[in-house]
Structures are given as C-alpha cells and as structure tokens.
Amino acid sequence: MPSSSSSSSSSSSLPTTPNSLKVGCVGGGQLGRMMALEAPRLNISMRFLDPTGSDCPAAQVVGCSGPTSTPGGVSDRIVKGTLCDEDKLRELGMGCDVVTMEIEHVGVEGLRKLEEEGVNVQPCSRVIGIIQDKFVQKEHFAKHGIPLPPYTNLPTIESIHDAALQFGLPLMLKSRKGAYDGRGNTVLKETTPQAIASALDDLGLKESDLGDTLYAEGWIKFQCEVAVMVVRSTTGETRAYPATSAIQTDSICRVVLVPARNVSAAIRHQCEQIAMRAINALGDGATGVFGVELFLAEGRHGGGTEVLLNEVAPRPHNTGHYTQDACGTSQFENHLRAVCGLPLGDTGLICGAAAMVNVLGASSGDINDTMQGVNAAMSMPRAVVHWYGKGCRPGRKMGHINITADSHAEIDASLAEILDLERISVD
Numbered sequence: 001m002p003s004s005s006s007s008s009s010s011s012s013s014l015p016t017t018p019n020s021l022k023v024g025c026v027g028g029g030q031l032g033r034m035m036a037l038e039a040p041r042l043n044i045s046m047r048f049l050d051p052t053g054s055d056c057p058a059a060q061v062v063g064c065s066g067p068t069s070t071p072g073g074v075s076d077r078i079v080k081g082t083l084c085d086e087d088k089l090r091e092l093g094m095g096c097d098v099v100t101m102e103i104e105h106v107g108v109e110g111l112r113k114l115e116e117e118g119v120n121v122q123p124c125s126r127v128i129g130i131i132q133d134k135f136v137q138k139e140h141f142a143k144h145g146i147p148l149p150p151y152t153n154l155p156t157i158e159s160i161h162d163a164a165l166q167f168g169l170p171l172m173l174k175s176r177k178g179a180y181d182g183r184g185n186t187v188l189k190e191t192t193p194q195a196i197a198s199a200l201d202d203l204g205l206k207e208s209d210l211g212d213t214l215y216a217e218g219w220i221k222f223q224c225e226v227a228v229m230v231v232r233s234t235t236g237e238t239r240a241y242p243a244t245s246a247i248q249t250d251s252i253c254r255v256v257l258v259p260a261r262n263v264s265a266a267i268r269h270q271c272e273q274i275a276m277r278a279i280n281a282l283g284d285g286a287t288g289v290f291g292v293e294l295f296l297a298e299g300r301h302g303g304g305t306e307v308l309l310n311e312v313a314p315r316p317h318n319t320g321h322y323t324q325d326a327c328g329t330s331q332f333e334n335h336l337r338a339v340c341g342l343p344l345g346d347t348g349l350i351c352g353a354a355a356m357v358n359v360l361g362a363s364s365g366d367i368n369d370t371m372q373g374v375n376a377a378m379s380m381p382r383a384v385v386h387w388y389g390k391g392c393r394p395g396r397k398m399g400h401i402n403i404t405a406d407s408h409a410e411i412d413a414s415l416a417e418i419l420d421l422e423r424i425s426v427d
C-alpha cells in the first residue's frame with residue numbers, strides 16, 4: 001500500500017507518459033531525487049519507497065502533488081515505508097518495469113522475493129547482498145584478485161588481539177553492515193581491555209555482540225583517496241568515468257577534484273581498470289552505476305604506488321556528482337539507462353577539469369550560515385548549485401556545488417572562495 005491511503009490497485013497505475021518505462025527506486029533521498037530529475041528526458045516514470053513518504057527529497061521533484069495525490073499529499077509516486085519492509089517493496093515494484101535503489105542498506109530478502117515473483121531488480125539482490133556486508137564484499141573481491149587492504153573477521157575479543165598483532169596499530173575496526181560517512185568505523189590505538197571496550201562502545205557494541213557484526217582492516221597510510229564511478233549495463237558493457245581525488249574531513253567527503261589531482265595518468269588509468277574489474281567480478285546482475293572507493297598507498301614491497309580498493313557502493317555516489325555538469329552523461333542518467341537496458345552514455349569529461357564541493361549544514365544549524373558557499377557560487381561563472389531540499393542540521397549533506405573549467409588552475413581560483421566560505425582546509 002502506498003503510504004496511508006492509496007490502494008494497491010492505484011499503485012499499479014503509476015502516472016506515465018505514453019510508452020514510458022516505469023522505474024521503482026528503493027530510497028527517496030538526494031540520490032533518488034537527482035535520478036528523478038533526469039528521468040523525464042529519458043521517458044522514464046519513477047516511483048520511490050522512503051520512510052519519510054512525501055517529505056523525502058525525491059518526492060519534491062517527482063510530482064507528489066500531481067493529479068493522483070491524496071489529501072495527505074502522498075501519491076502513487078511515493079510509497080511510505082521502511083526499506084526492508086517486504087510488503088512495501090512489493091508495492092513499490094507493482095507495475096514497474098525495473099526496481100532499482102539509491103542506497104545499499106535495503107532489505108535483500110525482500111528484493112530476492114520480488115525477483116522470485118518476476119520483478120526485474122537491478123542491481124540484483126545477490127549483488128546487494130555481497131556489497132551490503134563489507135566483510136562479505138572484501139571476501140568476494142579477494143577471491144577475484146582485487147587488491148585490498150589487509151582485513152580479517154572479528155568474531156571474538158581474541159580475534160581483535162590477533163588482528164592487532166598481524167596488522168599492527170592503529171587498527172581500523174569496521175561494522176560489517178549499515179555504515180555510512182564513517183559512522184560504523186572506529187580506530188583502535190592500543191589493545192588494553194579498556195581501549196577495546198571503549199572502541200566497541202563507540203560502535204554501540206558489547207563483547208556479546210561480536211560474531212558477525214565487526215571486522216578489522218590494517219591501517220593504510222594513503223597518499224590520497226581516489227574514486228571511480230563505473231556504469232555496467234544489463235548486457236555486461238562496462239564503462240568507467242574519470243578517476244577523481246576525494247578529500248574527506250571527519251570521514252565525510254568534502255571536495256572532489258577531476259581528473260584526480262597529483263595522480264599520474266598511468267595511475268588514474270590503473271584505478272579505472274581496477275574499478276571496472278571489481279564491478280565485473282560481481283557478475284550478472286551487477287547493473288547500474290557503482291561508486292568504487294580506492295586508496296593510493298606506498299607500495300608495501302618497496303614498489304611505487306599501490307592501488308587498493310576500500311569499498312564499493314551499488315548506486316550513484318557522492319564522488320560522482322561532478323558528472324552532472326562535467327561529463328557527457330551524468331551518473332544519474334547512466335544509472336537509469338543501465339538498469340533499463342538502454343544504451344550507455346558517454347562517460348568522458350566535456351571540460352578540462354572539474355570540482356565538486358559538498359555543502360554541509362553549518363554548525364550553528366542556521367540555514368543562512370549554510371548558504372554562504374551557495375550564495376558565492378551563484379555569481380561565479382561555470383559554478384552550478386544542486387540543492388537537496390532537506391531540513392538543515394549541522395553536518396548534514398544539504399547540497400553540492402559543481403565547478404567546471406578548462407584547467408586545474410582555473411578551478412582553483414573559484415574553489416578557493418567556496419572552500420573558505422565552507423570552512424574547508426585542503427593541504
């Protein structure tokens with residue numbers, strides 16, 4: 001049932017234009033919203049499942065106040081419910097040609113049932129199941145020869161000691177499921193019982209929770225973080241977008257630079273090849289856009305730069321937002337094309353260089369403080385503001401600014417002003 005008052009029969013009558021493809025998307029946050037903005041040009045009609053119903057960012061642009069809306073403001077385009085609720089997932093999929101997602105923290109079992117019932121889920125539930133559990137993801141990529149940081153499962157307290165002995169300190173402890181923006185990770189600096197208890201406490205865990213909740217990674221002293229968006233079609237055709245460098249503060253991506261800065265063309269190419277190999281290694285049903293996060297580290301065996309895969313997201317990704325204004329086809333359009341079995345679009349840059357700056361809610365929580373970078377961007381040539389329509393909270397991703405130019409030097413001039421207003425320092 002779409003939220004409170006629509007019936008299942010009206011769910012199947014998703015408002016469409018003639019011959020449009022119907023896509024249901026699990027999650028209606030900013031990524032869903034940016035897909036929804038691309039959909040009409042491709043003659044695609046979208047419906048979203050989101051816990052906040054008509055308040056979600058996608059609802060604002062998908063026509064939730066259209067002719068089929070109910071007095072509650074919810075329409076056949078929005079299903080209100082949690083992303084694991086099997087009935088809600090079924091309702092989302094009803095009458096849709098494809099079901100896709102904008103987030104990996106979804107009900108894999110519910111998606112698997114939809115597939116059994118004949119719904120076309122892209123990427124498929126098997127792939128989401130692999131990616132959703134970061135330890136299973138690591139095991140999968142290791143099996144396929146993708147270079148990774150050293151990692152191990154942590155079923156017991158003893159295994160934390162073993163991992164620290166094996167990989168050294170500091171040790172990165174990561175939640176296997178449900179993590180984002182670094183929430184779910186903690187750094188263990190010593191192995192006293194107090195330090196271990198406090199690390200578990202940081203993650204909201206007790207010793208008795210260990211089993212299949214946590215794993216460890218060796219600490220990587222990376223030179224920089226690189227991200228590559230990969231798009232893979234239902235036919236297995238795979239294309240990479242240009243490698244970017246991502247600057248994180250407090251585990252949140254703040255700035256993305258394209259092409260990746262201070263990274264040789266050869267290493268950028270290597271990053272793109274490894275990213276495509278990783279996505280191809282996910283096999284059939286690895287469809288749509290994937291964000292592949294990589295570390296560039298000093299070679300462990302005295303060699304030059306080593307490229308290691310950090311993690312993969314099975315959806316458009318924050319580090320790929322620059323594609324909206326800097327590439328032949330945006331990641332959002334290519335995601336829709338890929339999951340619908342349409343030809344893939346050009347992933348190349350259409351400018352010399354680009355940057356993306358995330359706009360986070362100011363620490364004051366005041367929208368006027370938050371808007372400073374956005375206001376400056378409004379008067380800059382070749383700067384484009386993308387706003388998500390979310391309530392303002394400190395640190396919350398509220399929108400982003402894309403800048404395009406002919407060269408890195410030109411980018412830096414506009415970027416300096418925005419970084420200053422966004423209180424971002426880049427070494």
Ligand code: ATP
Nearest residue numbers: 149172179180181182183217218219220248251311
């Ligand atoms: P996202 O929001 O990208 O999904 P996440 O919560 O899944 O983030 P990770 O990508 O695992 O978290 O880690 C967040 C950040 O922490 C990384 O971008 C990197 O800066 C740092 N980090 C992660 N793993 C390691 C590691 N093994 N060694 C050093 N730093 C790391």
Ligand code: MG
Nearest residue numbers: 179180181311
């Ligand atoms: Mg993650």
Ligand code: MG
Nearest residue numbers: 181293310311
């Ligand atoms: Mg990450």
